[in-house]
Amino acid sequence: MNIKNIAIVGGTHGNEYTGIYLIKRMQRTQFQAKWNGLEIALMIGNPRAYEQCSRFVDTDLNRAFKNEDLLNIELPGYEANRAKVINQAIGPKGSSRTELIIDMHTTTANMGVTIILVNDHPYNFQLAAYIKHKLPNCFIYYTSAKSYTGEADHPFLNSIAPYGFLLEVGPIANGIVRHDILEQTSMAIGAALEFVSKTNTGECPMPTNSLEVYEHVRTVAFPIDAADNINGFIHRELQDSDYQPLQKGDPIFETIEGDTICFADEGVFYPVFINEAAYYYKKIAFSLTQKRVMKIKNTL
Amino acid sequence: MNIKNIAIVGGTHGNEYTGIYLIKRMQRTQFQAKWNGLEIALMIGNPRAYEQCSRFVDTDLNRAFKNEDLLNIELPGYEANRAKVINQAIGPKGSSRTELIIDMHTTTANMGVTIILVNDHPYNFQLAAYIKHKLPNCFIYYTSAKSYTGEADHPFLNSIAPYGFLLEVGPIANGIVRHDILEQTSMAIGAALEFVSKTNTGECPMPTNSLEVYEHVRTVAFPIDAADNINGFIHRELQDSDYQPLQKGDPIFETIEGDTICFADEGVFYPVFINEAAYYYKKIAFSLTQKRVMKIKNTL
Known part of the structure; x- marks a missing residue:
């Protein structure tokens, strides 16, 4: 494997400042020079949303990269057009010059450093395993197009290139930066580029042959009232418990009237994106994943 | 003292959900019935901003209550008009039917429960002292019109009535609710209404004759670059250190390039609203207060 063309993107969501600051x-600090042999493009994903300190202007940019939408020039919104510009600059999706993309995000959920993979290429799992070797507390979250949308084509910016990941770090409020979240994000990126550099020069850094992966299952909605408004909040026992097991009978919500609502599904799930601000407008309270241990093949 | 007419306001800033949920x-839960003898009006301050999950639509509603602005019917913005509606409903400022207002806010800063007083009426300090007796970790922050704007007339919603306070609880991201912040806010309100009920019936709950008060001095701006953009972030030693002493030589910022900027003023200050998301658009990084111990007179 020899990966040379890399894109690092920040501010795909305009109110997630960490990536923009980085x-x-x-x-401004000769970052490119540190990674001899790699061509690294740096890009602000959604500059207009950043100006407005909003996640997006018209629609979520990180859901705008399905082939169908990239080909449809009649879509009028800011993000539908911005996606085409990004696809032209670092794509085109399917045959992109850019081989590996790191798209930096933050979350209000207590997800620590999470590496989100959007396809199951062995190189990506090897890369994730290396990052976890360097940052042992990080999590690997795999969300295929099929599990995420039920369709074959992935809507994320990352889907432009075959390799790379979406980096999700939290908890942090939108519209601010914090030293610790900046640092964790930087460390994950440093580990990723170190892995790419090593594999490029024939080194074969395989720290493990198995990897704990949280695979997306589905989202869970907030309770709603008769007027279709959210009618509750995350229960104290679930709040901040991302990646902790959840099973039937565990309390998940408290309603505005003070009633407790419990989880009703059979099986053991691992919730993520618990109380993510960006999903309130869709009335999503959290997502469910299942944990599995994957064997990592050495294909380097 | 006999206070009967009370207003409790939530969502004066539309993306601070805690007050709206409360x-x-x-x-929905017969709150009024619990407080026999008190007439409690409940109000959402900025319903349109809440729909949009934004702090405000056109201008900050909690800066719209100067007499001059309340009298100027030519001001076109949503909040300039909404302020007049609120003033009509619970005011009018200067001769309001409502005697006491509690305006519920949240902050991304690590300010815990903070009682913000906008005038120096002895009753308000007695009320604050009672809340601190019930919630020993809370802070009292006094921001007079003069210290805050340099003028005699206060722009806050609270300035409609002589008694009451702005309740600021954090840290919490905008656009979400959390069980713990809801609970702390509820407890502070419960303590306040308990004090009012007791003083109304002739009880004289004076837990202390002195009170630690943090008095507003001025705001501190972020460093900026040549293009007038914020060029740094809160230093790790200052982040989350609200109400901790700050003096000359203490690091306050790290620039994007990695340089440290230190505090340069003589004297000891106590910073608050450190890294508050709502102030980035004004390029404000934090506010400075001075601590003093006030004697509390018993005028009940």
């Missing part, structure tokens, strides 16, 4: 820092 | 809870 792009600025990389631009 | 207003809904109070409306």
